[in-house]
Amino acid sequence: MNIAMGKDVVETVVEWIKESQKIVVLTGEELSSESGVPDFSSPDLNPHISEFRSNREVRANYWRKMKQIYPLLVKAHPNPAHEALLELELIGKLDCLITQTIDGLHHHAGNSNVVEIYSSVLWVTCTNCGKDYPLDKIITDMEKGKEVPECEECGKDILKPPISFPGQPLPHWEIREAWIRLRQCDLFLVVGANIDAQPVSSFPVIARENGAKIVIISQKESQLDDYADAVIYGKPTQVLPYIVKKVRESTPVS
Ligand SMILES: [Zn+2]
Structure with missing residues (x-):
């Protein structure tokens, strides 16, 4: 119409x-x-939630990609x-x-x-205890050599932005x-x-x-x-x- x-x-x-x-x-x-703003539709940035939770290599791959595109995200106005x-x-x-x-x-x-x-991808949450971190802190930690970010509160390494991955509502x-x-x-x-x-x-x-x-x-x-x-x-x-x-x-x- x-x-x-x-x-x-x-x-x-x-x-x-x-x-x-x-x-x-x-x-x-x-x-x-x-x-x-970089394209967030790549499969590396959209792993199935169960694979992300169970497979450390999937998480490492995700965070490598995030670290790669982070400078473009910061530059976007x-x-x-x-x-x-x-x-x-x-x-x-x-x-x-x-x-x-x-x-x-x-x-x-x-x-x-x-x-x-x-x-939003600008902050990151520990899926175990719920503690939040700004994305820039997580990226800074990775630049110091961390392959998969870990939670300072509970020590687990299953952190992600609150965006929904496949398999999540x-x-x-x-x-x-x-x-x-x-x-x-x-x-x-x-x-x-x-x-x-x-x-x-x-x-x-x-x-x-x-x-x-x-x-x-x-x-x-x-x-x-x-x-x-x-x-x-x-x-x-x-x-x-x-x-x-x-x-x-x-x-x-x-
Ligand atoms: Zn935690």
């Missing part, structure tokens, strides 16, 4: 955002990659799409920012209401929070996210039950493009700042 088509689509979305009071945004990998979403919050339009990204860049940009449904609280927000929103804006797989593919359906419009901004096609009210194909870093600038020109900062 693409009711907004052609070159007027951007102007139509600007009007919808102006009319909206409670926007929920879902962001994803396209924002990360435009900030130079918020891009114009992140900054546009902060502006959307500052003008009082953004109710909640749900993200599939795991790089913490929305927090870094300054957004306050961020729900990380896949959690997604974080319960975050998904529940996303559903609650989606049920209350009047516009659901999907930006550079992958919405073809569950549970995220149900998000537009939940939002529409409340009468919300669905807008997708992405470089890629998705299975839900026909379901959306408007789809803008383009780079989030170019499209979103343009749209938010147009909205902001006619909306005072709250």
Whole structure:
């Protein structure tokens, strides 16, 4: 149901955002990659949880790879799409920012209401006793020669970021929070996210039950493009700042 088509689509979305009071945004990998965040989809970084727990070599392999890509993660900074979403919050339009990204860049940009449904790689938890460590401390320990990080509290070496590996459920609280927000929103804006797989593919359906419009901004096609009210194909870093600038020109900062 693409009711907004052609070159007027951007102007139509600007009007919808102006009319909206409670926007929920879902962001994803396209924002990360435009900030130079390394690709976290490699099999080395997604071992099955039971193999990770039982096989020290799988853990060593995981941490070798993490150490390798860590400098890229540290170098990544918020891009114009992140900054546009902060502006959307500052003008009082953004109710909640749900993200599939795991790089913490929305927090870094300054957004306050961020729900990380896949959690974050910036901290690491001991799966035995629950003690948390910043990722940079773990990487520093590895640079001193540690092959597999160990917990200072209990001595076990099964530490991992709280992101879900295959075989693990997604974080319960975050998904529940996303559903609650989606049920209350009047516009659901999907930006550079992958919405073809569950549970995220149900998000537009939940939002529409409340009468919300669905807008997708992405470089890629998705299975839900026909379901959306408007789809803008383009780079989030170019499209979103343009749209938010147009909205902001006619909306005072709250
Ligand atoms: Zn421990």
